[in-house]
Amino acid sequence: xxxxxxxxxxxxxxxxxxxxxKERIYEAIRNSPFLKKKNEKAAEDFAxxxxxxxxxxxxxxxxx
Amino acid sequence: MNKDTYPFYRAEDNSLYxxxxxGIHGNIQKxxxxxxxxxxxxxxxxxxxxxxxxxxxxxxxxxxxxxxxRSGNGDMPKVIAxxxxxxxxxxxxxxxxxxxxxxxxxxKSTMQGKNQRNVLYQRAINSNWLQLSAEFRFWGVKSGEIxxxxxxxxxxxxxxxxx
Numbered sequence: 001x002x003x004x005x006x007x008x009x010x011x012x013x014x015x016x017x018x019x020x021x022k023e024r025i026y027e028a029i030r031n032s033p034f035l036k037k038k039n040e041k042a043a044e045d046f047a048x049x050x051x052x053x054x055x056x057x058x059x060x061x062x063x064x
Numbered sequence: 065m066n067k068d069t070y071p072f073y074r075a076e077d078n079s080l081y082x083x084x085x086x087g088i089h090g091n092i093q094k095x096x097x098x099x100x101x102x103x104x105x106x107x108x109x110x111x112x113x114x115x116x117x118x119x120x121x122x123x124x125x126x127x128x129x130x131x132x133x134r135s136g137n138g139d140m141p142k143v144i145a146x147x148x149x150x151x152x153x154x155x156x157x158x159x160x161x162x163x164x165x166x167x168x169x170x171x172k173s174t175m176q177g178k179n180q181r182n183v184l185y186q187r188a189i190n191s192n193w194l195q196l197s198a199e200f201r202f203w204g205v206k207s208g209e210i211x212x213x214x215x216x217x218x219x220x221x222x223x224x225x226x227x
Contacts, residue, residue: 012071025120025127026075032128035097035116042114042164043102045221049210054203055162055225 067145067192072096078157081150082120087137093120094143095129096150101164112162112223113154117147117181131167131181144188151224155200159226166221185222190215201225 029035072083081096097116118131137143151163167181189196193215196202203210204219213222 012073022075026080028123028127029080029095029097029120029129032123034131035099035129038116038131039099039101039114042166045166045205046101046112046164048208049205050208053210054212055201 067148068142069146069149070094070142072146072150078154083146085135085137085139085143087135087139089135089137092135092137094118094146095120096147097129098150098154098163112164113158114164114166115147115151117167140184144184147185148188148192152200155224155226162223162225164221164223179220182219182222186219189213189222199227201227 070083070085072081074081079098081098083094083096085092085094095118098113099116101112101114116129116131118129119135120127121130151165155161155163165182165185167179167185189202201224202213203223204213204217205221205223206217206219210223213219
């Protein structure tokens, strides 16, 4: 077995071990106040950006 | 980007990606979250997603994602390359979507007046610009203004989409 393959398998085994309780980890992270706050801030920042966005301008130029 | 990256594990709904940083301080579990930005479905792209990245840390009732720590594990280029690989794979699978990247402003970032995590993201983008810009479009947000990404400029937020 090559060293690279062995390292990858070792890595995957470690991930599996850490994620044995993965459903609880998923839920905890998804519901974490930190992540909620970060996503809310992203939404606020997006809403404040001036329209049209550059990709909207590019699309309207392509369409016209 | 043909950089050395860590293998990662993806949650079934594509919103969480896990990998392990292996370095001088041992093994540190990292997580990348990609969540749809609420109310973004009226944008011209299919929708916009926010990328969060940090350590999986123990909390009083389980685990949480904390993007504030500087783990100092000596493998930052490999960690950032792994985050970039996850972002690219997500965009290839969701080519009509936009991905928003903005790092956490920690104490050092605030003191220096620039977002250190964004500096790392941008360093990765800038050093692979020819390859990345052939496949993806980048925009930078600075002081609430959005414009085409220019290599060398520093931004508060970076937006990426497929060409």
